[in-house]
Amino acid sequence: MKKLFLLLLCFISFNLFAQRQARLSENSEISLITVAPGNELYSNFGHSALWVEDRENGLSVVFNYGTFDFDTPGFYMKFVRGKLDYMLSAGRISYLVNAAKAENRSVYQQKLNLTVAEKNSMYAFLIENIQPENRFYKYDFFYDNCTTRLRDIFELTLGDDLEWNRKAEGYTFRYFLDIYLAEKPWQDFGIDLVLGQPTDKIATKREEMFLPDMLMYHVDAATNNGKPLVEQEKMLFEAEKKTEEAGFTILPIHLTWLICILGVIFSIRYYKVGFNDRIFNVILFFITGLIGCLIFFLWFLSDHLATVNNWNILWAFPLNVVFAFLLFKKPAKKWHTLYYAVFGIVCFMLLGFFYTLPQQLHAAALPIVLYFTFKSFNLLYRTKKMNV
Structure with missing residues (x-):
């Protein structure tokens, strides 16, 4: 409940600021933030967010489509039935990085090469979507999640100038999951039991961007109006590499x-x-x-x-x-x-x-x-x- 209160307070504060600051300055920056996969089931596949920073106007906010309210009535039943509302939230980059540090997950930043008009178009879209009547959506792991939402924003705001140049891997959705669950055999077994035939469809170039890593790779190779979409890459936090002792595991x-x-x-x-x-x-x-x-x-x-x-x-x-x-x-x-x-x-x-x-x-x-x-x-x- 405390986390929800802090999230709500952060949203209210940002919403009041957004009403005053509707446009970004020429020196503003928008970056794709990618958090590497973690050890817990909910973090197995990583996370994506957009960081909007405008130092001239004192703005620095991370937009995140991957949040939900644990206090939702019938939370677990709605989650199992696929009826749980996810929402767009706004927070500080320090919160995201510190949370990743606590779980020893690397954080990557890709600063996007955008014009002022494109930045403001993307920012205006986010401002509109974070309004109470727009911020909720029905989550779908493959087709509508915190990562595909960002892919859609890029395509909507950049239009035909955006070109995804990286070729599709040609893998099925299930094969992608197997890659991420290779060191978690019991989770892999459980997920394979409940996922049906649609999971064995070969993912298209757009569809494989349901994974944060894949969106990051495609953004890295993409062009906007003939120019590289990524202007600068930076690692905000590099996770420590842990060596695990080899031993017998019951599979x-x-x-x-x-x-x-x-x-x-x-x-x-x-x-x-x-x-x-x-x-x-x-x-x-x-x-x-x-x-x-x-x-x-x-x-x-x-x-x-x-x-x-x-x-x-x-x-x-x-x-x-x-x-x-x-x-x-x-x-x-x-x-x-x-x-x-x-x-x-x-x-x-x-x-x-x-x-x-x-x-x-x-x-x-x-x-x-x-x-x-x-x-x-x-x-x-x-x-x-x-x-x-």
């Missing part, structure tokens, strides 16, 4: 292969010594069912564009939450047989097309799909041949 694929192997061993022991593997299967079906419920929610009940058409729902089946407690009871019923047959065939087909689907599935899901295929036909055999 998601290690865990899922362990689950698969244990499941097969328990099934073999069932035939040899009558080992009861019911609890193991109930837990596995229940957990994957919960994952399926989350996938279903994000697909059908949220506004997120990247979570639709998620093929993971074929193995992380939402109804497994219920079936986990019904499938393994004795005596087996006819619908048990039908379920085992249908689920087994679906998993078998998914196994066969695992690497050729329109959506790239995480490799750690493969052992689970393999086990579900084996277990479905194994249970089908028990019920049909052994009357278990």
Whole structure:
């Protein structure tokens, strides 16, 4: 609440100043500020902002499209459903740099080569957008975030004089995420589970600028009216390089292969010594069912564009939450047989097309799909041949 109050106070003070100072002087500067990725999930992909500085008029303010109010009613539900309002805020460059220092994240400045008219056009756009009736927007991670908003401002204010000269990387959105999450395998696994087929679309030149680093690279190569868009580059803070000791890390694929192997061993022991593997299967079906419920929610009940058409729902089946407690009871019923047959065939087909689907599935899901295929036909055999 204290942070929100300070943010509001800062906004009110800036708004009063902006009403008095509507134009920038000839010696004013506008810079793109890029903050390097951090260690926390919210900072994994970096951050972008615009710094407007006019020393003649005592103006120095950072415009930031990446802020939101934690005290919003139903904050977490709105966040999950993609209905949370983000907003444009104004603050001091020292706040941004100090926050980056605290998290050991480098801060880069690219001073833009603009005419006075272009600076004032960009500044007027920001002033208009920070008004209470304009400052809120529906955030979308790929298509409408704190970085794409700045890209759009450049294109709107500079028009046809702006040329993005850097070629597109030709990567999918998912591949870009994989690059940033390479050292965070569990976060990568979780994000891959909930992001659907749209994430495997190859990003265009404009679309790949959803990442702060990519916007920085494209701005560096861009021209404005035939001249380089960037006049000067500067590092406001350079993060310390930390050397991490190499050691064994348990990866998601290690865990899922362990689950698969244990499941097969328990099934073999069932035939040899009558080992009861019911609890193991109930837990596995229940957990994957919960994952399926989350996938279903994000697909059908949220506004997120990247979570639709998620093929993971074929193995992380939402109804497994219920079936986990019904499938393994004795005596087996006819619908048990039908379920085992249908689920087994679906998993078998998914196994066969695992690497050729329109959506790239995480490799750690493969052992689970393999086990579900084996277990479905194994249970089908028990019920049909052994009357278990």
